[in-house]
Amino acid sequence: MNGKRRTKSVEWRKMAAILAFAFGAVLGNSGLADQALPGTGKLKIFDDKSKTIVVNGYSTSFQWPRMLQEKLDRMYDGKRVLTVRPATKGGIPIAKWINVETGEPSKAWREILRPKLADDKEPVIVLAQQSLQWAFGDRRAGIRDANDKERIKQGADALEKYVRLLKKDGADLVFVAMHIYKHPMEPQIGNERLALAELIRRKIPGVYAGPDVWQPTKDKYPEAFARDKVHPNELGAEIMAQKWMETLVKYDARAADKGIPRRPGETTSAYAARILADSDKKTPPQRIRADSNKKIPARRPGESTAEYTKRVSRFLREQNRQAQAPDAKILRDIEYVPGGHERQKLDLYLPQTSSEKPLPLLIWIHGGAWLGGNKNNCPARRFVRQGYAVASINYRLSQHAIFPAQIEDCKAAIRFLRANAGKYGFDPKRFGVWGSSAGGHLVALLGTAGDVKEFDKGRNLDVSSRVQAVCDYFGPTDFTKMSSFRTKMDHDSADSPESKLVGGPVQQNKDKCKRANPITYVTKDDPPFLICHGDKDPLVPLNQSQILYEALKKAGVAVKFHTVKGGGHGFRDKQVDKMVEEFFGKHLKPGKKAR
Numbered sequence: 001m002n003g004k005r006r007t008k009s010v011e012w013r014k015m016a017a018i019l020a021f022a023f024g025a026v027l028g029n030s031g032l033a034d035q036a037l038p039g040t041g042k043l044k045i046f047d048d049k050s051k052t053i054v055v056n057g058y059s060t061s062f063q064w065p066r067m068l069q070e071k072l073d074r075m076y077d078g079k080r081v082l083t084v085r086p087a088t089k090g091g092i093p094i095a096k097w098i099n100v101e102t103g104e105p106s107k108a109w110r111e112i113l114r115p116k117l118a119d120d121k122e123p124v125i126v127l128a129q130q131s132l133q134w135a136f137g138d139r140r141a142g143i144r145d146a147n148d149k150e151r152i153k154q155g156a157d158a159l160e161k162y163v164r165l166l167k168k169d170g171a172d173l174v175f176v177a178m179h180i181y182k183h184p185m186e187p188q189i190g191n192e193r194l195a196l197a198e199l200i201r202r203k204i205p206g207v208y209a210g211p212d213v214w215q216p217t218k219d220k221y222p223e224a225f226a227r228d229k230v231h232p233n234e235l236g237a238e239i240m241a242q243k244w245m246e247t248l249v250k251y252d253a254r255a256a257d258k259g260i261p262r263r264p265g266e267t268t269s270a271y272a273a274r275i276l277a278d279s280d281k282k283t284p285p286q287r288i289r290a291d292s293n294k295k296i297p298a299r300r301p302g303e304s305t306a307e308y309t310k311r312v313s314r315f316l317r318e319q320n321r322q323a324q325a326p327d328a329k330i331l332r333d334i335e336y337v338p339g340g341h342e343r344q345k346l347d348l349y350l351p352q353t354s355s356e357k358p359l360p361l362l363i364w365i366h367g368g369a370w371l372g373g374n375k376n377n378c379p380a381r382r383f384v385r386q387g388y389a390v391a392s393i394n395y396r397l398s399q400h401a402i403f404p405a406q407i408e409d410c411k412a413a414i415r416f417l418r419a420n421a422g423k424y425g426f427d428p429k430r431f432g433v434w435g436s437s438a439g440g441h442l443v444a445l446l447g448t449a450g451d452v453k454e455f456d457k458g459r460n461l462d463v464s465s466r467v468q469a470v471c472d473y474f475g476p477t478d479f480t481k482m483s484s485f486r487t488k489m490d491h492d493s494a495d496s497p498e499s500k501l502v503g504g505p506v507q508q509n510k511d512k513c514k515r516a517n518p519i520t521y522v523t524k525d526d527p528p529f530l531i532c533h534g535d536k537d538p539l540v541p542l543n544q545s546q547i548l549y550e551a552l553k554k555a556g557v558a559v560k561f562h563t564v565k566g567g568g569h570g571f572r573d574k575q576v577d578k579m580v581e582e583f584f585g586k587h588l589k590p591g592k593k594a595r
Contacts, residue, residue, distance in 0.1 A: 043123055043172050043206075045252045048081060054116045054171070055086045057129035058093040063372075066570065067241035087116040094162055095134040103161035117170035125173045126166050127210060127244055132158060132178070132192045143191040155195025156202070163199070163207045175247055177210030208251065211243035237372065328352065328384040336416035337409075337458060341396055346413055348424060349381045349390040358427035360588035361417060363467075364392040367437030369497035370406060371397055380434055386581070387589065389426040391417055395442070402503040403516045407449065408457045410442050414467065415460035430588045432469035434580070437540060437569065438497070440475020444518035444548060447472075447527050467527055469587040471580055474533045474540045474569065477548040479506045479513040485541035522551045528558035530583040532576055534567020 045051065053072075055065045069084040076082075089108045094100065097109050105114065117124055135158045136142065136151055143151045163174045176199065178192040193212060200209050297311065328349040337344040351359070364380040366373040378392035395409035414431065421428040435443040449455060450466035476482060479498040482491035491498055494505045502512040514520050529552055533545035542563065549561040562579060564571045 045125065045248050051082050051123045051125060053082055053084045053125045053127060055084060055127045056088060056113055058131035063237035064241040067237060068244055071241065071245045085116050087113045093131040093133045094158060098162055098165060100135045100158040100161065103165060105165060114169050117166065123172040124170050126171045126175070128174060128176045129210070130162070130176060130178060132195060143194050145191060146194060152194050152198050155192060156198035159195060159199045160202065160204065163204060167206060172206060174207045175210040176207065177212070211247050328381065336413040341400065343394045343396045343400065344409055346391050346393040347375050347378065349384050350424065351384055355425060358421065358425060359387060359389045360430035360432065361389045361391060361426040362584060363414065363431065363433045364390065365410060365433060365435035365439035365442050367435065367439040370438045370501045371399065371497055389424065398500045403501050404455055406442060407445050407455050410446055411455050411465035412458050414465045415463050418463045419460040429468070431467045432584050432588050433467045434471040435475065436473035437475060440472040441477065441518065443470050444472045444475050444477060446470065447529060448518045448521040452521055469527055469584055471530045471583060474537055474545060476540055477518045477544045479517060480510055481547065482541060482544065485543050487541055488538045519548055519551045522555050524556045526552065526555070526557045528587050530580065531559065531561045532564060534564040534569065534571050536566055537569045539569045
């Protein structure tokens with residue numbers, strides 16, 4: 001090896017060590033996974049060649065595999081190189097995927113998992129998020145402690161049968177994580193990690209430990225563990241997606257000296273930010289400028305390693321967030337309810353150069369099943385370049401307060417923005433709203449219930465909370481009819497997002513649902529709507545948008561409904577992007593053609 005190659009190798013090893021440490025400090029150590037990655041893996045994950053990543057397991061959320069896919073796509077500048085394919089059937093543990101005594105596959109394995117593994121064209125990596133519930137007979141007959149040798153061996157044997165069957169059916173790499181998300185259950189079944197440790201000690205080729213996502217402590221993730229709200233569709237999804245991403249990066253870093261190459265001209269901070277890319281950063285990596293002269297801040301005198309790492313992480317996060325809108329002046333965490341709840345804040349994106357005329361304002365409202373999500377991911381920020389001011393708002397989630405708190409917050413934000421339009425330079429008569437999923441529900445409700453005064457609470461009541469244009473991406477509109485169409489979720493269950501929003505099972509609380517449904521308030525004076533929905537949406541059925549469209553059309557409201565062919569719960573479609581631009585251009589910038 002010549003001197004130049006040796007220098008690059010040393011630089012990469014240093015960077016890998018820094019990243020591994022930063023990962024551990026930010027989201028907790030994965031000691032078990034570290035022990036399981038000896039650096040002798042033969043398959044490179046990030047070598048720019050197509051691969052399939054199959055997600056299988058117990059309590060595997062509908063959300064985190066999608067979030068992981070987004071992270072992987074951003075690493076490749078939007079290209080689909082690594083394809084994530086969930087292979088799950090609700091929350092079934094290992095004992096229902098295989099016969100833990102014989103190792104024979106179940107019907108779910110044969111019909112759901114095996115077809116995803118049978119890919120002869122490209123390597124397959126399995127991310128197995130498993131549970132040993134029922135593997136010992138009774139659900140709570142779990143591993144008590146490190147002295148429970150019999151059950152540890154029994155659990156490891158079941159895991160070995162599982163991973164060997166995965167390998168036999170086509171998996172090239174298998175990462176196994178033990179996932180228990182209900183912390184009150186941990187004293188009974190939370191020591192499944194001991195069985196996983198025993199499995200790893202058996203050194204089965206191509207089998208490694210995944211992230212130790214839920215260690216049995218509330219101190220690790222206090223926000224996630226609050227009020228036992230640790231379902232993987234909530235905050236847990238963001239944590240899990242990040243931890244699995246870290247596992248893949250660590251494996252690749254140890255599997256080869258070269259690891260993930262730095263791009264030509266890419267600064268250290270941009271490179272680290274691209275690899276870290278944690279849950280609240282939805283930025284295409286090319287937006288991070290390679291010619292940035294910002295360096296990672298120096299360590300302060302007396303600053304501990306943990307404190308320094310956290311500060312660097314915050315620095316990288318903010319730098320990346322600034323890169324989301326390089327042409328905008330960003331005002332963060334403005335309280336639209338002064339002294340209110342921590343979620344009652346918004347961000348503003350304004351042009352760097354002040355406009356002589358007041359600007360139309362586009363307001364983004366995030367999704368997340370009314371249980372998660374935040375204002376940091378604001379796809380509307382691109383409209384700043386097109387002559388708009390943009391706001392992105394947070395609102396109280398259902399674990400903070402049930403409906404109508406969410407629409408009250410959205411209306412309070414709009415009244416605040418309208419009352420301060422002169423201060424920030426936008427036109428109070430040209431407000432548009434845009435949101436997806438739960439955010440789609442809220443923007444639709446803003447459109448139809450703009451004149452419903454019972455939802456106007458708090459300050460600035462002398463100004464209107466009505467809006468002039470609504471773009472709804474796949475938002476629920478009639479909760480009681482969601483389960484009439486098949487999806488991957490039982491919307492009528494007491495644990496569904498809709499039930500949690502209204503405070504009880506939807507079919508037993510129809511009056512509360514009616515109050516929360518946008519279709520309840522449709523009148524002929526509602527603002528124009530653009531509704532977009534994928535016909536393959538696995539969470540919010542297409543009928544929800546159809547119901548709203550038909551109600552608006554019947555009332556005489558200007559409405560356009562676009563079905564995205566093949567679109568799921570989220571989509572990237574240039575045709576839809578153009579449609580949104582033209583819609584807001586027509587209704588918020590009259591007389592000017594939308595770009």
